[in-house]
Amino acid sequence: MPSDVLVVGGGVGGLVVARRLALEGVSVTLFEQADALGGQVARQRIAGIQLDAAAESFATRGGSVAALLEELGLAGDIVTPNPAPAWLQRSDGSAVPLPAAGLLGIPGEPLADDVVRVIGREAAERAARDADLPASTGTDASSLGELVRARMGDAVVDGLVGPIVRGVHSVSADAVPLERAHPRLRAEILERGSLAAAVRALRAAAPAGSQVAGIRGGMFRLVDALAADCRRLGVGIELGARVEEWDANGVVVGGRRREGVVVRAGGTRGGASRRVTLVTLVADAPGWDAAPRGTGLLVAPDAPGVDARALTHLTAKWEWVAEALPGRHAVRLSYDGVPDDAVATATRDAGILLGSPLRELHEATRHTWERVTPRLVDGVVAGGDAPADMLAAGDALADDVLADDVVAVGETVSGTGLASVVPHAERIAREITGA
Ligand SMILES: Cc1cc2nc3c(=O)[nH]c(=O)nc-3n(C[C@H](O)[C@H](O)[C@H](O)COP(=O)(O)OP(=O)(O)OC[C@H]3O[C@@H](n4cnc5c(N)ncnc54)[C@H](O)[C@@H]3O)c2cc1C
Structure with missing residues (x-):
């Protein structure tokens, strides 16, 4: 010693x-x-x-x-945190609650109402055909996106998995190596016969209760x-x-x-890094009182009029924050890089994402963080720099491993x-x- x-x-x-x-x-x-x-x-x-x-x-x-x-x-x-679901701001500008029974956005129940609401009936029916495919279909894919496209169709990647993976880790689903997305996903598909069954099995294996605290x-x-x-x-x-x-x-x-x-x-x-900016706003906004987007939203890359990657409604998510700020709202928005005029941008984005503008901004802060470049590694985790309870995702690791x-x-x-x-x-x- x-x-x-x-x-x-x-x-x-x-x-x-x-x-x-x-x-x-x-x-x-x-x-x-x-x-x-x-x-x-x-x-x-x-x-x-x-x-x-x-x-x-x-x-x-x-x-x-x-x-x-x-x-x-x-x-x-x-x-x-408040167990209310997180939402997704979609590329057509509408917002929908994220399906409850998913893994990395992959639905465990493709025909569930909350999935149909996000991707539509036709796409959900295509996703459900995953159950009829041979177990091996797609399991030789090199990326998570490729696997999900092969088994459930493009709409599941474009409407669910892609925005979620990007919202949390700033990478595209097609850039996530399959073996890194979840260590047991491929094996579970082969064992259970379908991707949806694998997702259900992996979710059932996770401990009960909140995934974050x-x-x-x-x-x-x-x-x-x-x-x-x-x-x-x-x-x-x-x-x-x-x-x-x-x-x-x-x-x-x-x-x-x-x-x-x-x-x-x-x-x-040497490891590569990227910058992430967080803007926190404390405001009066009666239109936000009913927590219109649950604990917050992930934002699809091409969602119109919004630069933020994610929004956390802090006063809706954490009771202690609401108690500390009676009658006010606190929200936190994440951006890739450093937005121009960050507070004005965040004020605009918060209004769009929460469905109504804030009435009065009391205070705002901005912090930019240098993050190691994400590389997905094994493990079911939360803890990217977006709202951490929005999914169970592959964790990120620096490219820099010791030389x-x-x-x-x-x-x-x-x-x-x-x-x-x-x-x-x-x-x-x-x-x-x-x-
Ligand atoms: C915006 C954001 C949100 C996040 N949200 C979550 C979340 O909700 N949940 C979660 O689990 N994780 C979250 N994370 C990730 C989590 O915070 C980090 O993974 C974790 O804190 C990293 O701890 P660390 O000790 O490895 O590194 P760091 O916290 O980066 O600490 C490294 C320290 O080393 C110091 N240092 C570096 N070089 C030197 C040197 N040469 N000499 C002396 N000191 C040096 C630095 O100043 C720093 O204080 C988030 C990260 C960010 C940026």
Whole structure:
């Protein structure tokens, strides 16, 4: 077991690995280049309250985030979102609730009313013919889009799977390798005989209950609790400390070399990235009181007049946000890149997407995040940068995988989302200590 570990980066990955190592008696120093810990789990102040500025929920699969929250004394503050369905803004400008029984937008019941409402009767009947096809049809497809087109027809991809995959991960369904979309999809089709049956089986295998949860008061409370526990355990935390160079046995910070076993928990080498902008609006908007689009919408790429990729109606989704902003609405819109005049664009988009304009804008914030380029990896998760509970999707992982021999944690190696980052960092800490 090493005596000194140096952690590069103080996001959730770095904090989790630092805390676990310190609990095992290792001396740990953590370097964070920013002035605050948390990375992509960050707070913002708006309209007199604190809200998350990026991640606002976690996928419940695996139970690792909930277990960590329990250890940190936050189990009583875990909350589930309003179960109302999310909606889809379609390319013809209309909005429809997303079908309930799907996986990555693939319907488990192609003839269900909520599917017919989205793609129409004729397309739903075509999709249902999936059940009559030989089990092997489409299973040699290289992409998710190709598979679904072969088994259920183009309308399911164009009207459901495509907008959902793009809305959450900014990639086209035809760009998602089949084996990455879901690790067991192909095998389940061959075993169950159809794509719809495979979707039903995979959904049934997922644990009951909400697929996502949050923390009353904001996900950033996880960072506060991790940081407090790290400090209690004696972890040295250096803020404003950019690690200029590192190798397996040491780092250079402020021109000075420090020796120790290095864990990289931030700082990619070379991997491609893209920018995502979140605009949060707090407004009076009586037309939104009835939560006309449930907890929010995903937006089809060619939806007219709207630049946003997704909208989350925060005050409809989280009871604690509604309680904190009585009589007001909070919505959050995601954009690829940085929109021109972001607040005006978001104000316009929110009015279109929620079916009526806001009456008065009280406050708006804008945050642009650098994301690792998504590459879908195995696993049923939520946790892209769009409303996380809108589907069960393949998770995203950076192209950047280490070209050096430094131990790494965090989303660039575990896949994005807290449900990937947390258990991976816990596992790496155990491997380091041999526990
Ligand atoms: C807009 C948005 C919404 C999201 N929504 C969700 C969601 O709802 N649910 C969910 O589960 N996930 C969500 N995610 C993803 C989730 O937030 C991330 O996967 C997770 O927080 C990544 O943690 P990390 O520790 O790996 O990386 P980061 O949070 O990026 O932390 C890395 C840290 O390392 C620091 N660092 C980098 N280089 C150096 C260096 N050289 N020296 C010192 N410090 C360095 C950085 O400053 C940063 O603080 C969202 C992300 C974004 C951007």
